[in-house]
Amino acid sequence: MVPEKPGGTLSSRSHILAAVRKNRPPEIMRPDERPLSSPSGDLATSFEALARNNSSEILHAGPTEIESLLEERFGSGQRTASAISESRFGNLKIGPETAPHSLNPLDVFVCRGTFGVAENGAIWLAESEIVVRAAPFLAEHLVVLLDKTELVADMHDAYRRLRIDEEPFGLFCTGPSKTADIEQSLVVGAHGPRRHTIVLVSN
Amino acid sequence: MRVGLFIPCFVDQLKPAVAIATLELLERFGCDVFYPENQTCCGQPLANAGLESESLPVMKQFVSSFEECDYIVSPSGSCVLHVREHYDTLDQTDSVQRIRSQTMELCEFLTDILHIERLDASFPHRVGVLASCHGLRGLRLGAASELVEQRPDKVRNLLDMVSGLEVVETSRSDECCGFGGTFALTEDAVSGAMGRDRLNDFLESGPAYITGTDMSCLMHLEGIIRRNELPLRVLHVAEILNGGAA
Amino acid sequence: MNHPQEASVFNDDPERSQWHDETLWLVRDKRDQAAHRVGDWESLREQASQIKAHSLSKLDDYLSEFEKNAIANGIKVHWASDADEHNRIVLKILKDRGVQQLVKSKSMLTEECHLNPFLDANGIEVIDTDLGERIVQLADEPPSHIVMPAIHMRKEEVGELFHDHLGSEAGASDPEYLTDVARQHLRAKFLAADAALTGVNFAVAETGGFVVCTNEGNADLGVHLAPVHIACMGIEKIIPLAEDLGVFLRLLARSATGQDLTVYTSHFHSPRTGAELHLVLVDNGRSERLGQEEFRDALKCIRCGACMNTCPVYRRSGGHSYDWTLPGPLGSVLAPHVDMDAFSSLPFASTLCGSCTDVCPVKIDLHGQLYAWRQKIMAGKSDSGPPLAMKMLAFILARPAAFRSAGWLGRWIIRHTSSNWQRRRFKGWGASRELPTAPKESFRTWYLKNRAAP
Numbered sequence: 001m002v003p004e005k006p007g008g009t010l011s012s013r014s015h016i017l018a019a020v021r022k023n024r025p026p027e028i029m030r031p032d033e034r035p036l037s038s039p040s041g042d043l044a045t046s047f048e049a050l051a052r053n054n055s056s057e058i059l060h061a062g063p064t065e066i067e068s069l070l071e072e073r074f075g076s077g078q079r080t081a082s083a084i085s086e087s088r089f090g091n092l093k094i095g096p097e098t099a100p101h102s103l104n105p106l107d108v109f110v111c112r113g114t115f116g117v118a119e120n121g122a123i124w125l126a127e128s129e130i131v132v133r134a135a136p137f138l139a140e141h142l143v144v145l146l147d148k149t150e151l152v153a154d155m156h157d158a159y160r161r162l163r164i165d166e167e168p169f170g171l172f173c174t175g176p177s178k179t180a181d182i183e184q185s186l187v188v189g190a191h192g193p194r195r196h197t198i199v200l201v202s203n
Numbered sequence: 204m205r206v207g208l209f210i211p212c213f214v215d216q217l218k219p220a221v222a223i224a225t226l227e228l229l230e231r232f233g234c235d236v237f238y239p240e241n242q243t244c245c246g247q248p249l250a251n252a253g254l255e256s257e258s259l260p261v262m263k264q265f266v267s268s269f270e271e272c273d274y275i276v277s278p279s280g281s282c283v284l285h286v287r288e289h290y291d292t293l294d295q296t297d298s299v300q301r302i303r304s305q306t307m308e309l310c311e312f313l314t315d316i317l318h319i320e321r322l323d324a325s326f327p328h329r330v331g332v333l334a335s336c337h338g339l340r341g342l343r344l345g346a347a348s349e350l351v352e353q354r355p356d357k358v359r360n361l362l363d364m365v366s367g368l369e370v371v372e373t374s375r376s377d378e379c380c381g382f383g384g385t386f387a388l389t390e391d392a393v394s395g396a397m398g399r400d401r402l403n404d405f406l407e408s409g410p411a412y413i414t415g416t417d418m419s420c421l422m423h424l425e426g427i428i429r430r431n432e433l434p435l436r437v438l439h440v441a442e443i444l445n446g447g448a449a
Numbered sequence: 450m451n452h453p454q455e456a457s458v459f460n461d462d463p464e465r466s467q468w469h470d471e472t473l474w475l476v477r478d479k480r481d482q483a484a485h486r487v488g489d490w491e492s493l494r495e496q497a498s499q500i501k502a503h504s505l506s507k508l509d510d511y512l513s514e515f516e517k518n519a520i521a522n523g524i525k526v527h528w529a530s531d532a533d534e535h536n537r538i539v540l541k542i543l544k545d546r547g548v549q550q551l552v553k554s555k556s557m558l559t560e561e562c563h564l565n566p567f568l569d570a571n572g573i574e575v576i577d578t579d580l581g582e583r584i585v586q587l588a589d590e591p592p593s594h595i596v597m598p599a600i601h602m603r604k605e606e607v608g609e610l611f612h613d614h615l616g617s618e619a620g621a622s623d624p625e626y627l628t629d630v631a632r633q634h635l636r637a638k639f640l641a642a643d644a645a646l647t648g649v650n651f652a653v654a655e656t657g658g659f660v661v662c663t664n665e666g667n668a669d670l671g672v673h674l675a676p677v678h679i680a681c682m683g684i685e686k687i688i689p690l691a692e693d694l695g696v697f698l699r700l701l702a703r704s705a706t707g708q709d710l711t712v713y714t715s716h717f718h719s720p721r722t723g724a725e726l727h728l729v730l731v732d733n734g735r736s737e738r739l740g741q742e743e744f745r746d747a748l749k750c751i752r753c754g755a756c757m758n759t760c761p762v763y764r765r766s767g768g769h770s771y772d773w774t775l776p777g778p779l780g781s782v783l784a785p786h787v788d789m790d791a792f793s794s795l796p797f798a799s800t801l802c803g804s805c806t807d808v809c810p811v812k813i814d815l816h817g818q819l820y821a822w823r824q825k826i827m828a829g830k831s832d833s834g835p836p837l838a839m840k841m842l843a844f845i846l847a848r849p850a851a852f853r854s855a856g857w858l859g860r861w862i863i864r865h866t867s868s869n870w871q872r873r874r875f876k877g878w879g880a881s882r883e884l885p886t887a888p889k890e891s892f893r894t895w896y897l898k899n900r901a902a903p
Contacts, residue, residue, distance in 0.1 A: 016528055019736035020512065023739040024507070024509065025505065025506050025739075025742070028505075029499075030499065030503045031503075035493070035696060054712070104636075119709060120709035120710040159692045159695040164691045168720075168721070169718065171669070171713055173714075174709075178665070181599055182604050182624040182627055183472065183604045183624060190666060191578065191580075191666045192666025192669070192712070217885050218885070238900070238901075240897065241849040246846065251823070253796075254824075256828065257839070257840070258843060261847045264847050340806075340807060347807050349759060349804055351487070375474070379800050379802035382800065389877065390453045390762070391453075391876075391878070392456050392880075393765045393766055393798075396765045426878070426881070426883045427881055430881060
């Protein structure tokens with residue numbers, strides 16, 4: 001059945017697929033073993049240590065302390081926003097209709113993370129939790145709230161937990177943006193946020 | 204144990220002391236050693252220059268010069284690797300297969316076959332070990348620093364049996380010395396830089412000698428040492444293990 | 450091009466060459482430390498290698514599956530047979546939408562296709578947004594490393610460059626200051642861009658989505674602001690399952706820079722509301738390489754750059770000495786496919802030390818491929834034949850009597866000539882080294898005298 005022409009020339013598609021089919025080696029099986037996860041002791045300790053290593057700041061808060069913490073620590077910014085519907089934080093209101101350009105400049109952006117990964121200090125940010133894809137990147141300071149029990153050991157566990165196509169976009173984020181492109185000197189704060197705070201929320 | 208002695212072409216011609224030390228060492232451990240006098244070269248210099256096909260007569264000459272024995276032992280990691288790995292281009296006759304499976308580097312043979320645990324040798328000097336690449340990464344004589352694995356170091360374990368010998372460490376434990384066969388001639392700028400860097404690394408910990416499994420690497424370093432009048436000498440590991448005649 | 454010549458020029462400045470070598474060795478060292486913290490590192494490499502090998506053996510099936518799922522997600526999928534077609538497809542997407550300014554994050558594929566000059570010639574302003582890439586773009590130079598494009602430049606040189614092009618302080622060299630200059634400059638470009646182009650680190654057949662990894666956030670800033678996102682990928686970047694990402698992502702950043710993960714690992718399945726997402730699948734010789742048993746494994750490559758960082762020759766000759774899109778061991782096994790004659794010196798720019806093969810996260814036998822290329826290249830010179838010296842060597846080494854005579858003669862010459870004469874006559878060896886001393890007797894002679902039965 002001839003597929004709907006998506007936008008490239010149909011003949012290139014068939015030429016490429018035909019060439020690949022002709023040249024591919026005899027089937028090699030997938031590896032038998034599924035990678036085991038590597039739980040190494042206390043996930044929270046590992047997560048926090050690695051997150052700090054990535055130049056993230058870690059704060060702890062109880063569920064009722066979040067609002068005041070956000071206001072106290074991050075409320076002074078001129079342009080602030082939050083993707084957390086229950087939160088009053090932020091002087092810019094954002095929603096799925098928000099034009100991303102209108103957010104710039106953005107001093108602080110607060111959102112919820114879904115879970116953290118202990119082996120590298122990363123947090124999964126789903127589109128539904130960040131609402132505006134550009135927001136976590138435009139902000140000078142990104143603040144992520146994470147339930148401190150929502151941690152997996154490593155990336156194998158992360159992908160067992162995630163269905164990556166459940167949302168149209170999502171990312172793992174380990175901390176503030178950085179670069180070492182000039183003489184291998186590490187600079188924290190490249191094009192994305194210069195600061196990254198993780199608020200670990202206990203229940 | 205009948206052992207055929209496989210002496211690299213350049214060792215036969217330029218560093219016979221290494222071959223003599225290898226022979227004496229094997230004899231000391233009770234091997235019945237013979238040296239097939241019609242051997243010439245394993246063909247590696249040609250093959251590495253892209254002329255493997257031209258080297259077929261050389262490979263065949265090598266195979267035909269080694270009659271039946273238990274093992275073929277050579278004081279050269281790279282030559283041994285070449286025979287084991289690249290003689291697959293020859294017709295895999297019984298002789299070829301036998302030779303490929305029996306050819307071993309000296310430290311490999313002493314460790315894995317003779318299981319040497321004691322050496323009657325003395326060498327009271329500080330020694331730097333050049334972990335030649337083909338022996339290290341090809342024959343896995345030790346653990347390459349880039350791999351995450353534990354593996355015994357056959358060369359160092361033998362050197363540890365030599366009384367008075369102190370192995371010095373270097374900051375880059377197994378970076379290539381820059382010989383690489385014809386590379387030393389065609390890319391002489393980089394080859395020279397690599398050799399000098401290796402020597403400067405050794406000089407930081409100040410050994411009196413540098414040793415290793417491959418005389419080709421050591422001759423390249425020795426050439427730089429002599430050109431720059433550096434306070435270092437090279438000795439093949441066979442010479443040290445055989446009693447340290449310097 | 451001639452690698453030895455370029456390498457020689459590079460080493461004419463020993464201070465710079467040493468700085469380059471040490472800087473890249475540091476990255477190798479960081480990689481070692483990160484790898485050693487992962488207990489199952491070697492088994493991960495084996496898994497990654499097998500998943501890639503499996504994927505390549507069913508590449509057409511996975512490409513079809515990927516396309517079907519991507520289209521269902523709302524991604525417009527295009528197919529380009531070669532670099533030209535890729536460039537034309539990208540141009541058409543841009544022109545049809547009146548794009549004048551394009552921001553671009555790192556994509557070695559687009560370097561391979563020479564996209565920038567093509568778009569430039571067709572009236573599209575292309576702004577590379579990765580800091581290293583922007584630096585070399587302003588300097589009008591090609592990148593010298595796939596992960597750290599400007600690794601060959603000193604910070605003072607970057608300071609001068611930014612002063613000239615971006616109006617920053619004269620004489621500045623502080624990386625923090627210079628990065629901030631670039632940040633302000635590029636933030637404006639992100640906001641003004643009409644379209645954004647990215648590479649693809651991994652495309653997942655199972656879900657029809659793809660992953661882009663960066664540290665700077667430049668890929669995301671481009672694509673989440675611009676109304677059009679074009680993602681370009683080589684067809685070999687397909688992986689079968691989402692769970693395979695766990696294996697590759699645990700290896701990628703550690704191998705590249707010694708980080709446990711890049712700062713951003715962005716997963717794209719659908720365009721954002723109101724925007725477009727295009728994906729261009731590019732062959733450009735890959736399907737042909739798939740058919741070459743000796744060389745197909747290079748298609749497993751995940752573009753981490755570890756082979757470059759560990760290569761003692763790359764570190765002491767610099768990326769530009771390879772005169773191709775990709776330098777180092779990887780470049781040396783890929784470039785000869787493009788032009789075996791022109792790039793014939795590259796597979797010989799190596800001692801075959803094997804370190805590249807050991808660090809490759811997908812276990813490509815890089816030095817094995819270099820060796821295989823050497824045979825092909827010399828066979829390809831069949832009209833001129835191997836150099837006379839090598840022919841003579843082959844003759845001598847196959848004949849015991851000839852070998853003995855030649856050996857004796859060589860030793861005699863060494864013993865009867867001066868060091869100075871030797872240095873001049875044997876320039877290759879003699880440039881940095883003394884010739885070895887030569888004994889009167891070969892081992893064979895000694896043996897016959899002292900051991901052989903009379």
